[in-house]
Amino acid sequence: MKKVVKFGGSSLASAEQFKKVGEIIHADPERRFVVPSAPGKRDADDTKVTDMLYACYDLAEEGKDFKQQLKAIRDRYQEIIDGLELKISLDEEFKVIEKNFKNKAGSNYAASRGEYLNGIIMANYLGFEFVDAADVILFDENGEFNAEVTNVRLRERLEKLPSAVVPGFYGAYADGTVKTFSRGGSDITGSIVARAIKANVYENWTDVSGFLIADPRIIYKPEGIDTITYKELRELAYMGASVLHEDAIFPVRREGIPINIRNTNAPDDNGTWIVESTCQKSKYVITGIAGKKGFCAVNIDKDMMNSEIGFGRKVLQAFEENGISFEHVPSGIDTMTVFVHQDEFMHKEQRVVSAIHRLADPDHIDIEGDFALIAVVGRGMKSTRGTAGRIFSALAHANVNVKMIDQGSSELNIIIGVSNADFETAIKAIYDIFVLMQI
Numbered sequence: 001m002k003k004v005v006k007f008g009g010s011s012l013a014s015a016e017q018f019k020k021v022g023e024i025i026h027a028d029p030e031r032r033f034v035v036p037s038a039p040g041k042r043d044a045d046d047t048k049v050t051d052m053l054y055a056c057y058d059l060a061e062e063g064k065d066f067k068q069q070l071k072a073i074r075d076r077y078q079e080i081i082d083g084l085e086l087k088i089s090l091d092e093e094f095k096v097i098e099k100n101f102k103n104k105a106g107s108n109y110a111a112s113r114g115e116y117l118n119g120i121i122m123a124n125y126l127g128f129e130f131v132d133a134a135d136v137i138l139f140d141e142n143g144e145f146n147a148e149v150t151n152v153r154l155r156e157r158l159e160k161l162p163s164a165v166v167p168g169f170y171g172a173y174a175d176g177t178v179k180t181f182s183r184g185g186s187d188i189t190g191s192i193v194a195r196a197i198k199a200n201v202y203e204n205w206t207d208v209s210g211f212l213i214a215d216p217r218i219i220y221k222p223e224g225i226d227t228i229t230y231k232e233l234r235e236l237a238y239m240g241a242s243v244l245h246e247d248a249i250f251p252v253r254r255e256g257i258p259i260n261i262r263n264t265n266a267p268d269d270n271g272t273w274i275v276e277s278t279c280q281k282s283k284y285v286i287t288g289i290a291g292k293k294g295f296c297a298v299n300i301d302k303d304m305m306n307s308e309i310g311f312g313r314k315v316l317q318a319f320e321e322n323g324i325s326f327e328h329v330p331s332g333i334d335t336m337t338v339f340v341h342q343d344e345f346m347h348k349e350q351r352v353v354s355a356i357h358r359l360a361d362p363d364h365i366d367i368e369g370d371f372a373l374i375a376v377v378g379r380g381m382k383s384t385r386g387t388a389g390r391i392f393s394a395l396a397h398a399n400v401n402v403k404m405i406d407q408g409s410s411e412l413n414i415i416i417g418v419s420n421a422d423f424e425t426a427i428k429a430i431y432d433i434f435v436l437m438q439i
């Protein structure tokens, strides 16, 4: 049995946190491959090392003095080294970093040093081998992650090792130039490593005990989710629920490796299991609720639209021509509505409107802003009658006007459009009916 364990920035923000991580790893001999993030915030007012590196590099890029900023970063690491009573020195590493900053090695290189240095400390602390991600995580010439080449290279390198530390967040082009994933990308590295070594589980350790049914900023102490499928998670993550980087699912999903989200500060909690498929019923009919504000509805009317072949394509072409992606397209007999992100659409709306007129010749176009979309997601909905009915009666009782409904035939989710102002009330009403009242 092999486990890949990834630790997020808050789990590695200080020597004290490192010690918790050490205990977690030593508690289970299967935890053999470790992916660390850079040190995160020690408290709410603190700055993540990654952000310190970006800011420091900006100065270097402008040709300004950055010594003080680099020293502050160095101090963060030194504090960890001292707290763990390690005998290593990062002198040489910091000399190289300073030189490379002066030579404008790029912000990707700069940011990657956060994970790189933390990886060196972690390997030393655990007595594991350090494997530089730049040697094993590869990007192609277009900057896309090269999954297959990486998989082979990583497997060859790791299969000979009893244990190893691979820093998260970055890799390199074929010529060795460092490139990072997008922010939070150590989650992706963990997933890539798990795939390469065919791990039994990918444990992702963070500062919460897994996913919650709803956003705790809206619902007071929402319940956690025990098990969620990859598909459900995609739906919720897309709609704003964040714990794990969106792209972290893909590598492990190919191998059917489950992800277990765990809490470094509460290691006995089971956390959330993210699985391909399960016969375990979710505790409630719904698995989770997530949503986002700031959408805009573009209503297009045309008599006899339903019999005009190609009408929908022409309308969508107007959005495509202006580089706008659409979210949902509910339609009626003589009307179709295109939901788009308001901030993206706002500056281009008149160009889109005239393109729709030119391409599709509608009778009338009407734009309505300030919509929120809410996704109610759950594999349990498929086998349960009346879910939609319950949602709408809960919303009616809460005086929320439903402006749009969209349910895919997979019956995995129901998307509801309400006005921005009703967003929180709507989520509370849905949570209450399914979770608190359990009906």
Ligand code: ASP
Pocket (backbone or CB within 6 Å): 008, 009, 037, 038, 048, 050, 051, 114, 168, 169, 182, 183, 184, 185, 186, 187
């Ligand atoms: N340290 C990087 C960030 O802050 C990557 C990560 O933590 O996953 O985004």
